[in-house]
Amino acid sequence: MATEKALGLVVRGTDYSETSRIATLWTREWGKIHVLAKGARRPKSNFESALDLLSLCSIVLIRKTSGGLDLLTEARVEQRFAGLRRDLSALYAGYYIAELLSDLTEDHDPHPGLFDASVAILERLGLPGGTTPGWLMAWESRLLRELGYAPLWTECAGCREPLAAAATMTYSAAAGGMICGRCRVTPRGQVRIMEATWMALRKWMAWEAIEPIQEAMNVMREMRGVFNETITYLLGRRPRLMAYLGSES
Ligand SMILES: [Zn+2]
Known part of the structure; x- marks a missing residue:
């Protein structure tokens, strides 16, 4: 055979x-x-x-x-990605990556770009020169983009009107991106974020390099919240490993 x-x-x-x-x-x-x-x-x-x-x-x-x-x-x-065994947060991040690759992808639907990025990030997790939350969100940005789930950032995901920056803004996982003041219809999966976080997310989603971008800790924390809501919505449940993912930068 x-x-x-x-x-x-x-x-x-x-x-x-x-x-x-x-x-x-x-x-x-x-x-x-x-x-x-x-x-x-x-x-x-x-x-x-x-x-x-x-x-x-x-x-x-x-x-x-x-x-x-x-x-x-x-x-x-x-x-075997030795760095995962040196640091518990890196190991949890590795398990989280495995869980999402197993449960959020379709059978027989190859994404070589996401495969290469996953291997490159698993190789770097737990090693000096980066932090686990940053590497993980760099991977999640790539995951959403490659699987066709990239949220809308510059226009309202409800009415498609262009979004203007404001001190606080609303992200909706269910709507698939940022929403304007008129479109706050379903409270489920909504996160209020700062303008700085909105700017950061736009940059990360378009980022081609593997290395994460440096961000302030409060921006990283809000970004983690946006990824948590988005992944939970797409998966239809909270990932088992989500509770173990830190937000420290
Ligand atoms: Zn709208």
Whole structure:
């Protein structure tokens, strides 16, 4: 049978039967896939510990055409993101990234740009030269943009009138962006933010580099609130790891 190769990040795994494991991988080539690794729980399997959460591995598999699980035949670890084990906030951020890649993306919908950015940010989390909240929001900005969920910033997401800056402004996750004073219809998922935060969010969403932009701590805190509301709305529930994400800059 024909085999295919890919590079994938393990975003979920569960034991299956006495000896096997089922894993969800977020691959560069095909987006999210679900694989069966037969014998993965045996002491000397072909997979060793390659299917641990947040391992980046080269995989070989036999693809199923009828909607079942793909059959994994090989998995070799390429990268384990050592920084995640040095800092608890980085580890939680890594788990949060895995949760969203697993639950907010569609099967077989590849986004190589988001894949590369995810790997680059997982490599930097927990290492000197950046802070976890900044790296995480840089990743979330990329996630929303790549998946087509980028909020509207310069016009009202309700009536589409151009927005003018004001001392405090309203963001609505349900409306999909900023809303004007006339459009504050559903209070659910609304966040009041400063003009400085509005300016920062516009900049971050258009930012092409991986490195986060430096912002004042109160701006970072408000940005965290906007991301929390947006992700919760899109997912239809609060991410399990959200409570562990700090807002310190
Ligand atoms: Zn409006």
